[in-house]
Amino acid sequence: xxxxxRLLVAMLFAAALPAHAATxxxxxxxxxxxxxxxxxxxxxxxxxxxxxxxxxxSCQLAQEIxxxxxxxxLASASAVxxxxxxxxxxxxSSAGSKAIVACNVIPLGELQQYVAGLGFATADAxxxxxxxxxxxxxxxxxxxxxxxxxxxxLDPRAGDAxxxxxxxxxxxxxxx
Amino acid sequence: MASRAGGxxxxxxxxxxxxxxxxxxxxxxxxxxxxxxxxxxxxxxxAFNVQxxxxxxxRMGLVLACVDxxxxxxxxAEIDGAAAAGCRAAVAKSCARRxxxxxxxxxxxxxxxxxSKVGVACQTPDYDYTDVSSTGPGGLWFANDATCGxxxxxxxxLVCVRDQVEAxxxxxxxxxxxxxxxxxxxxxxxADFPHLVRPPLVDAVLSAPAPGSxxxxxxxxxxxxxxxxxRFTGDAATxxxxxxxxxxxxxxxxxxxxxxxxxxxxxPYGAGEVAIFGxxxxxxSVPYTIALQDGACADTVSGTVSVP
Numbered sequence: 001x002x003x004x005x006r007l008l009v010a011m012l013f014a015a016a017l018p019a020h021a022a023t024x025x026x027x028x029x030x031x032x033x034x035x036x037x038x039x040x041x042x043x044x045x046x047x048x049x050x051x052x053x054x055x056x057x058s059c060q061l062a063q064e065i066x067x068x069x070x071x072x073x074l075a076s077a078s079a080v081x082x083x084x085x086x087x088x089x090x091x092x093s094s095a096g097s098k099a100i101v102a103c104n105v106i107p108l109g110e111l112q113q114y115v116a117g118l119g120f121a122t123a124d125a126x127x128x129x130x131x132x133x134x135x136x137x138x139x140x141x142x143x144x145x146x147x148x149x150x151x152x153x154l155d156p157r158a159g160d161a162x163x164x165x166x167x168x169x170x171x172x173x174x175x176x
Numbered sequence: 177m178a179s180r181a182g183g184x185x186x187x188x189x190x191x192x193x194x195x196x197x198x199x200x201x202x203x204x205x206x207x208x209x210x211x212x213x214x215x216x217x218x219x220x221x222x223a224f225n226v227q228x229x230x231x232x233x234x235r236m237g238l239v240l241a242c243v244d245x246x247x248x249x250x251x252x253a254e255i256d257g258a259a260a261a262g263c264r265a266a267v268a269k270s271c272a273r274r275x276x277x278x279x280x281x282x283x284x285x286x287x288x289x290x291x292s293k294v295g296v297a298c299q300t301p302d303y304d305y306t307d308v309s310s311t312g313p314g315g316l317w318f319a320n321d322a323t324c325g326x327x328x329x330x331x332x333x334l335v336c337v338r339d340q341v342e343a344x345x346x347x348x349x350x351x352x353x354x355x356x357x358x359x360x361x362x363x364x365x366x367a368d369f370p371h372l373v374r375p376p377l378v379d380a381v382l383s384a385p386a387p388g389s390x391x392x393x394x395x396x397x398x399x400x401x402x403x404x405x406x407r408f409t410g411d412a413a414t415x416x417x418x419x420x421x422x423x424x425x426x427x428x429x430x431x432x433x434x435x436x437x438x439x440x441x442x443x444p445y446g447a448g449e450v451a452i453f454g455x456x457x458x459x460x461s462v463p464y465t466i467a468l469q470d471g472a473c474a475d476t477v478s479g480t481v482s483v484p
Contacts, residue, residue, distance in 0.1 A: 024251035031247065031353060035240045038352040043233055050225040058218055064313035065214045114375075114405075114455045115437060116254040119354035121403065121457045122375060139352055146348035153340040154228035155221070156317040176322060 022106040030111065031118050033102035034136070037095040038143045044091045045147040049162070049171065052081035053151070056161040074164065081165035088170075092144060096136045103132050111135060148173035216303035217314060223297035224316075224337075231290040231338065232345045238283050239349055239356070239369075242271035246359040250437075257434030268363035277368045291334045298330060305330040346371035358405060358452045362439055367448065375455045376404040382426055382441070382466060383411035390417035390473030392466060398481045405454040406430070406481060408466075410445025418471025427467045428453070430481060443470070456483045 059073035103111065108131060112121040120135055127138035152158050152174045159175055162168040245267040253260035275283045298308050308330065309319045319325045324336035349356055350373035357372035366372070378400045383393050400406050408428055416424055424443035429436050430453040439451035456462065462481040468474060 022255075024248065024255050027251055027255075028244070028248055032244060035236075035244075035349075035352045038348070039233065039236050039240070042236070042348065043229070046229045046232070050229065054218075054222060054225060057221060061217050061221070061314060062210065062214055065217060066211050113457055114355060114358075115431070115453075116251065116435070119455075121455075122354060124351070142351045143348055146344050146351070150228070150232055150341055150344040153321075153337060153344060154224045156320045 022110045026106055027110070027118055030099075030103035030106055033099045034139060037099045038140065041091055041095040041140060042143055042147040042150075045088055045144055046151055048084040048088060049148065049151050049158070049174065050155070052077070052084045052165060052167070053155055053158045053161040055080055056165050057155075057157055060157075060161070060164070078165040081162070081167055085167040085170050088144065092140050095140050095143075096133075099136050099140075100133060103136065106132070108132055108135065145173035149175075152176065212302045213307075213314065216300050217307065217316075220294075220298040220300075220303055220308060221316060223294045227290045227293045228337075228341055231286055232341055234286040235283060235342065235345055236349060238274050238286075239346075240353060242267070242275055242365075243349075243353055243356045243359055245271070246363065247353075247355060250355075250359065254435055254437060260438065261440070264363060268365065271363070271365060275365065275368070287338060290338055291331070294334055295330060305333070308333070343371040347373060361450055361452055364448075366450075374405075376401070377407040377452065378404055380406060380408050381411050382408055382415060382445075382468075384414040384417070384468075387414045388417050389414070390468070390470065390475060392468050392475045392477045394477045394479065395466070396479055398464070398479065400454060400456065400481055400483055402457055402459060402483055403455055405452050408439075408441065408451040408453075409447055410441045410443075410449060412445040415445050415468065416443060416470065417468075417473035420471060424468070424470030424473075427469070428464065429467075430454075430462055430464045432463055453481075456481075459483050 055077035056074065059068075059070045059077055062068040062073065063070040108129075110117045111132065112123075112135075113119070114121065120139075123129060123135060124138050124142055127134065127141075129135050129138060148171050155161075159168060162171055162174055168174070246264065249260045249263035249267060252258040252263070272281075274281060278284065279288075299305060307314060308316045309325070309327075311317050311319050318327075318333060318337075321337075321340075323340060324333055327333035327336050346369060354373075357366060357369070357374040360366040360369055360372065361374070378398065380395050380398055382395070384391055385393055398406060408426075410426055415426070418424070422443050424445075426441040426445075427438065428440070428451050429438045431437050437453050439453070441449050441451050460483050462483070463478065464481055465476060465478045467476045
């Protein structure tokens with residue numbers, strides 16, 4: 001049996017981990033806050049946008065199948081869609097505000113490291129992250145995009161419906 | 177009797193008259209008189225939305241709840257030095273019941289509910305797969321879907337669409353809980369979640385110089401780029417030792433002191449049994465120790481993980 005003394009190895013090659021500030025409970029509280037708020041936010045986005053697209057597509061299908069005049073139907077549906085769409089930024093802001101309460105007590109580095117942390121080092125490379133607040137904003141932006149992409153997977157007409165409603169530009173992830 | 181019949185007819189005449197007036201006054205194709213096909217189309221469209229959203233949220237809830245528990249085991253070990261193996265095993269067992277691939281897991285039942293409920297709504301005498309797929313008037317445009325558009329029938333379309341939903345939801349879960357994939361991989365659940373995002377991984381295969389020798393080949397310095405993890409697997413052809421084929425174990429410890437990460441590979445070895453460490457995001461070196469125990473055979477090697 002070959003054994004290199006562990007003490008010697010540890011002395012010669014010390015792990016590059018700084019002293020830890022956050023407790024496991026604090027890290028878990030933050031993580032739960034993030035995924036809990038993200039789940040609620042995703043549900044709100046999907047519900048709002050799928051209700052919108054359903055209204056628009058109902059008008060379109062009525063025209064395509066039964067020959068109904070869609071004008072009034074689409075005008076009414078578009079107004080509802082605009083209202084739904086305008087609420088999403090507020091939902092996102094609320095999700096971020098609630099998550100930050102649990103996460104702001106933790107150093108950003110400990111949220112980013114994997115070992116003894118939450119692993120957010122590989123958060124979306126397109127985000128510039130200098131603070132916990134930046135990280136959360138990036139995460140919820142990504143959650144909105146993922147929700148919109150899920151909507152499109154379930155409804156290939158969704159992009160066209162949102163364009164008809166005049167709100168496609170606010171939801172660019174509703175796309176292939 | 178005659179007077180009763182006469183009374184009923186007298187009540188029906190104004191109603192019939194009103195219906196005639198309505199038919200004359202209402203425009204052709206009024207939504208008040210939606211065709212059976214239109215009603216069926218809307219029901220099918222709604223089923224995709226509602227059941228799809230229900231499945232997506234159920235999946236998130238089940239997976240993230242499991243990951244929460246696994247994460248707790250690891251953080252208690254990595255920060256407080258608590259023993260993780262027992263915690264991990266207990267959570268893995270309960271999570272397998274909820275999110276495992278077997279048909280009676282909660283997740284599998286949720287997936288089946290999506291397919292069956294949408295299937296019922298979208299395969300009717302008035303509206304069927306041809307319409308669901310169609311990009312023409314009255315269609316739901318699924319033929320446009322780059323991945324699922326070539327599905328030959330509704331059941332295969334629904335399996336494909338569900339997979340697409342899973343890909344997007346799993347990507348979201350990976351973003352809001354980045355350790356999800358590796359936590360699942362280390363307890364044998366990861367294979368059922370191919371869409372979870374994993375960091376780059378450096379592979380190290382543990383082997384013996386000869387089958388049954390009971391001696392470990394020294395892996396030496398393992399160089400792992402910052403942001404990458406280190407994945408160990410065992411060589412099934414050479415690591416086994418002693419007469420019994422399923423009681424061997426390799427215990428891998430990476431890090432120093434009571435907060436070192438420790439995982440085991442159990443016989444039978446191979447690609448399905450992994451131990452993933454890290455990733456590390458700061459440059460430095462981390463010690464490792466690998467201990468083989470299989471019947472009377474035992475060997476230990478030590479070295480370093482170098483993060484340039």
